[in-house]
Amino acid sequence: MAATSSPNRALRILMRKDVLSGLVFAGIAILALWLGQNFRIGTAVRMGTGYVPRLVAYALLGLGLLTLVKGLITPEEDDPDAAPIAWRALVAITGSILAFGFALERLGLVVTILIVVGIGSIAVPGQSPWRVLAAGVVLAVTSVLVFVYGLSLTMPVWPVL
Amino acid sequence: MDFLSNLALGFEVALTPINLLFALVGCLVGTLIGVLPGIGPVATVAMLLPLTFQLEPVSGLIMLAGIFYGAQYGGSTTAILVNLPGESSSVVTCLDGYQMARKGRAGAALAIAALGSFFAGTVSTALIALAAPPLAKLGQSFGAPEYFSLMLFGLIAAVALASGSVPKAIAMIFLGLLLGLVGTDANTGSERYTFGVAALSDGIGFVPLAIGLFGIGEIIANLAKGEESRSVLNQPIDKLWPNKQEFRRSVPAVLRGTALGSVLGVLPGGGAILSSFASYMVEKKISKNPGEFGHGAVEGVAGPEAANNAGAQTSFIPTLTLGIPGNAVMALMIGAMTIHGIQPGPLVMVEKPDLFWGLVVSMWIGNLMLLVINLPLIGMWVKLLQVPYRYLYLAVLVFCGIGVYAVGNSAFDVLLAAMFGAVGYMFIRLNCEAAPLLLGFILGPLMEENLRRAMLIGSGDPMIFVNRPISLGLLIATVLLIGVLLLPAARRGREEAFQEE
Numbered sequence: 001m002a003a004t005s006s007p008n009r010a011l012r013i014l015m016r017k018d019v020l021s022g023l024v025f026a027g028i029a030i031l032a033l034w035l036g037q038n039f040r041i042g043t044a045v046r047m048g049t050g051y052v053p054r055l056v057a058y059a060l061l062g063l064g065l066l067t068l069v070k071g072l073i074t075p076e077e078d079d080p081d082a083a084p085i086a087w088r089a090l091v092a093i094t095g096s097i098l099a100f101g102f103a104l105e106r107l108g109l110v111v112t113i114l115i116v117v118g119i120g121s122i123a124v125p126g127q128s129p130w131r132v133l134a135a136g137v138v139l140a141v142t143s144v145l146v147f148v149y150g151l152s153l154t155m156p157v158w159p160v161l
Numbered sequence: 162m163d164f165l166s167n168l169a170l171g172f173e174v175a176l177t178p179i180n181l182l183f184a185l186v187g188c189l190v191g192t193l194i195g196v197l198p199g200i201g202p203v204a205t206v207a208m209l210l211p212l213t214f215q216l217e218p219v220s221g222l223i224m225l226a227g228i229f230y231g232a233q234y235g236g237s238t239t240a241i242l243v244n245l246p247g248e249s250s251s252v253v254t255c256l257d258g259y260q261m262a263r264k265g266r267a268g269a270a271l272a273i274a275a276l277g278s279f280f281a282g283t284v285s286t287a288l289i290a291l292a293a294p295p296l297a298k299l300g301q302s303f304g305a306p307e308y309f310s311l312m313l314f315g316l317i318a319a320v321a322l323a324s325g326s327v328p329k330a331i332a333m334i335f336l337g338l339l340l341g342l343v344g345t346d347a348n349t350g351s352e353r354y355t356f357g358v359a360a361l362s363d364g365i366g367f368v369p370l371a372i373g374l375f376g377i378g379e380i381i382a383n384l385a386k387g388e389e390s391r392s393v394l395n396q397p398i399d400k401l402w403p404n405k406q407e408f409r410r411s412v413p414a415v416l417r418g419t420a421l422g423s424v425l426g427v428l429p430g431g432g433a434i435l436s437s438f439a440s441y442m443v444e445k446k447i448s449k450n451p452g453e454f455g456h457g458a459v460e461g462v463a464g465p466e467a468a469n470n471a472g473a474q475t476s477f478i479p480t481l482t483l484g485i486p487g488n489a490v491m492a493l494m495i496g497a498m499t500i501h502g503i504q505p506g507p508l509v510m511v512e513k514p515d516l517f518w519g520l521v522v523s524m525w526i527g528n529l530m531l532l533v534i535n536l537p538l539i540g541m542w543v544k545l546l547q548v549p550y551r552y553l554y555l556a557v558l559v560f561c562g563i564g565v566y567a568v569g570n571s572a573f574d575v576l577l578a579a580m581f582g583a584v585g586y587m588f589i590r591l592n593c594e595a596a597p598l599l600l601g602f603i604l605g606p607l608m609e610e611n612l613r614r615a616m617l618i619g620s621g622d623p624m625i626f627v628n629r630p631i632s633l634g635l636l637i638a639t640v641l642l643i644g645v646l647l648l649p650a651a652r653r654g655r656e657e658a659f660q661e662e
Contacts (some may be wrong), residue, residue: 007320018326020591021591021593033267044622045615047348053339056335060187060335063331067328070328085590086586089380093384094381097558101562101578109563116559117559127551133351135552135556139556155570
């Protein structure tokens with residue numbers, strides 16, 4: 001492998017799975033401690049609101065640091081399945097579920113499903129728009145029949161004006 | 162005889178037309194999910210929870226249970242015919258099942274898998290019926306310290322028996338515990354980590370969490386892998402009956418697999434996946450010609466298939482008797498019981514014997530149905546395999562959204578699920594298993610409650626956990642387990658057990 005400059009090497013160490021996981025765990029633990037700094041701890045007999053959260057957060061912090069150190073001292077090995085992050089799928093899928101949440105109570109189930117399927121279909125390059133539309137219509141009709149009429153779940157079917 | 166009258170009550174409940182119908186629906190849906198690669202049982206059970214809201218609790222739980230063990234059956238079909246595990250528990254079935262299929266023995270492999278699973282399901286269901294009453298009685302004598310120690314043991318054992326890095330898995334448990342703390346503190350009434358959001362004051366729902374991590378997160382990961390080429394075996398499956406020699410070789414393997422799976426299934430974290438891996442290792446070790454494994458050894462199908470079904474069944478034992486889930490699906494079953502207003506624990510059997518015994522008997526009936534569903538209908542399942550994932554995931558997205566919304570009619574929950582979906586993909590990228598997180602999340606509030614109560618009983622002295630014999634025993638077991646995990650030899654063995662992929 002070609003010699004890499006030092007900032008590049010630092011970045012590669014940072015991107016190791018254990019290093020990143022350790023940082024995530026420790027980060028969340030510190031956030032939990034900071035957010036919970038005003039919780040009453042109480043005593044061991046009568047525990048306050050903050051007793052258990054603090055206990056858990058300190059344990060998470062310790063485990064996070066352990067994972068971090070383990071990642072730093074383990075010699076680098078080439079990750080065979082180092083696929084790039086699937087940004088396209090990540091954004092499209094997360095976006096389509098977010099859209100579901102924002103749209104359902106205003107636009108009703110039918111329109112919502114068409115939107116969700118539309119946004120979701122962006123995740124895979126080269127989807128045929130007509131087939132996606134057909135899938136959306138089929139899903140909308142089945143869902144209304146099964147969930148709203150069949151199982152009488154309460155959700156609006158058409159846009160709420 | 163208590164045993165017989167209990168079973169009679171169970172048959173009375175399970176054989177009502179409505180419960181038979183929902184057992185069948187559960188088995189069909191489960192098989193469907195099992196056959197389709199890329200949709201796991203956790204996401205399915207979470208997605209379909211709202212379907213059971215309108216039902217009686219018994220019918221709802223019967224259906225959910227059917228989905229779970231139906232998935233074990235369905236997963237093997239895909240493994241044998243396409244060389245893709247439909248479920249993670251059928252990974253090892255690919256090894257020899259697909260090779261048998263390539264040699265024209267697909268029918269025999271499918272039949273052996275189904276018959277072996279049915280036998281294992283029958284034995285392990287009987288085991289549940291026998292083991293549950295004494296265990297529940299024991300559970301009733303448990304106080305807060307015993308429960309706390311038991312849950313601690315359960316969480317650590319779940320890590321020990323799962324694959325992947327131990328410190329990371331324990332960290333995931335603690336992350337789950339932390340997420341479980343969000344909401345109003347039951348003891349003091351003050352809010353924790355709610356950011357002033359009213360929808361969070363009741364805590365994070367477990368359905369948005371489970372669907373996000375296991376449903377949406379997995380969709381993203383599957384799409385990232387790209388479309389895998391599926392070469393469905395296109396030769397007709399005519400001979401469904403194994404020949405005499407195959408039969409003779411399978412019987413002992415099925416017996417061993419059933420025994421192994423029944424034991425491992427009871428342990429937390431064990432269940433179906435570990436059982437099938439362990440059974441494959443055993444069969445390969447004791448075989449006279451281990452070289453045959455990987456080239457269509459019939460024992461390599463019979464043993465693991467029996468084991469994973471036995472493990473799936475017996476994992477209900479701690480869930481139903483003690484209210485302590487051993488794996489992610491059982492955590493969802495606990496959640497489903499809570500939604501139906503049933504407090505999971507040893508009292509379920511006493512207070513709702515019809516529900517308990519109806520569920521147990523329906524498991525056996527479900528296994529019988531699966532035998533019928535799987536063998537003659539195999540052609541239909543093969544057709545389903547040809548639906549491309551690029552359309553399938555759109556349907557899963559819609560059902561995920563509806564499922565999350567319907568639990569609490571809350572649009573906020575859907576947004577939460579979207580967020581956990583992205584987080585779930587991040588965990589998959591970082592090789593962090595999400596199952597321990599879900600276990601921690603479910604057990605977190607229970608553990609806090611029992612810890613507080615125990616400390617109150619013991620007037621603040623942690624010695625209360627050591628002074629009670631059962632609690633002490635569980636703590637010693639936990640410490641031993643951690644010690645064993647740290648031994649280099651055990652670490653290697655544990656890695657080996659999951660290396661057969």
